[in-house]
Amino acid sequence: MANLDEPILAYALKLYPRIPELSSKLDTYTGSAKPADFWYTISSMLFIDAFVNLSAVCKGAGVAK
Amino acid sequence: MPAPPDLRALHIQAVVGGKLANAISYSVKELVNMKDGTPLPIAAWHGRNLLELRIWTEYCIKSPENAARFAIDAIRDLDDLLNLITEDELDTVTPEDKQRFENMKAARAELTNEDVAPEDLSTRYTSVRTAARAIGKLTYYEKSMKVFSKWAHPTALLVMARMPSDDVLNSSRIALTRVALQIAEEANTMALAFGEEVKRQLTELSVQV
Numbered sequence: 001m002a003n004l005d006e007p008i009l010a011y012a013l014k015l016y017p018r019i020p021e022l023s024s025k026l027d028t029y030t031g032s033a034k035p036a037d038f039w040y041t042i043s044s045m046l047f048i049d050a051f052v053n054l055s056a057v058c059k060g061a062g063v064a065k
Numbered sequence: 066m067p068a069p070p071d072l073r074a075l076h077i078q079a080v081v082g083g084k085l086a087n088a089i090s091y092s093v094k095e096l097v098n099m100k101d102g103t104p105l106p107i108a109a110w111h112g113r114n115l116l117e118l119r120i121w122t123e124y125c126i127k128s129p130e131n132a133a134r135f136a137i138d139a140i141r142d143l144d145d146l147l148n149l150i151t152e153d154e155l156d157t158v159t160p161e162d163k164q165r166f167e168n169m170k171a172a173r174a175e176l177t178n179e180d181v182a183p184e185d186l187s188t189r190y191t192s193v194r195t196a197a198r199a200i201g202k203l204t205y206y207e208k209s210m211k212v213f214s215k216w217a218h219p220t221a222l223l224v225m226a227r228m229p230s231d232d233v234l235n236s237s238r239i240a241l242t243r244v245a246l247q248i249a250e251e252a253n254t255m256a257l258a259f260g261e262e263v264k265r266q267l268t269e270l271s272v273q274v
Contacts, residue, residue: 019264019267019268021268022264022267022268037072037270040072040073040075040076041072041267041270043076043079043080044075044076044079044080044263044267045079045267046083047079047080047082047083047084047086048079048083048260048263048264049083050082050083050084050086050087050090051082051083051086051256051257051259051260052257052260053086053087053090054086054087054089054090054093054252054253054256054257055253055256055257057089057090057093057094058093058246058249058250058253060097061093061094061096061097061246061249062097062246063093063246063247063249063250063253
């Protein structure tokens with residue numbers, strides 16, 4: 001899997017601390033070389049945020065429960 | 066070291082699910098921002114899109130294999146477009162259109178076998194109808210699709226019907242919008258639950274310390 005572009009990575013890195021258990025695991029990789037599972041995890045977090053955004057959009061539209 | 070297979074499977078579901086969520090968000094925003102006088106076919110078109118996106122969301126959440134199938138269909142779409150235009154035809158288009166085509170070709174060339182294995186492309190597209198059947202929503206899909214489609218494109222009914230008053234058009238648009246937003250909410254409920262499940266699984270599957 002290709003590494004994420006720098007701006008996307010910077011954004012993604014802001015997301016995972018929302019899950020403390022995950023954060024404590026990923027923070028163990030402090031060097032610049034990261035294993036593939038790090039990138040898969042970060043990239044997955046990036047897209048989970050889309051679900052949260054959708055929920056906000058639906059609430060804004062008055063349809064979310 | 067490659068990522069664990071489970072993490073890769075979860076990743077493809079998160080990526081596809083997230084992109085579906087973005088597409089749903091777009092149509093919801095467009096619907097709620099419509100003003101009186103917006104043509105009915107535009108509301109119907111967004112409603113139809115939301116219906117398809119809702120089906121794909123449930124289908125792709127159901128399994129990583131389904132999500133991978135949907136992702137591979139995106140490559141098929143791109144290949145279809147690239148194969149449509151011959152080199153001779155390319156010589157007749159504007160430099161801007163030629164550049165657009167070259168950009169698409171470059172994007173396709175960047176995809177590796179890790180993104181899509183050549184053998185995956187030999188199978189056929191998954192239709193939204195097939196996906197609806199796979200999740201037990203075929204009747205729901207067909208009925209809803211029929212209603213939206215009657216107004217989303219120039220059916221004989223739309224062309225031949227006497228032009229209704231503005232009030233009737235607006236109330237019809239609002240009725241279609243209400244149904245469409247309900248469909249979006251169904252997708253949203255599934256997506257939110259799936260997001261929580263992904264977070265739980267990511268915590269389990271990611272870096273083992």
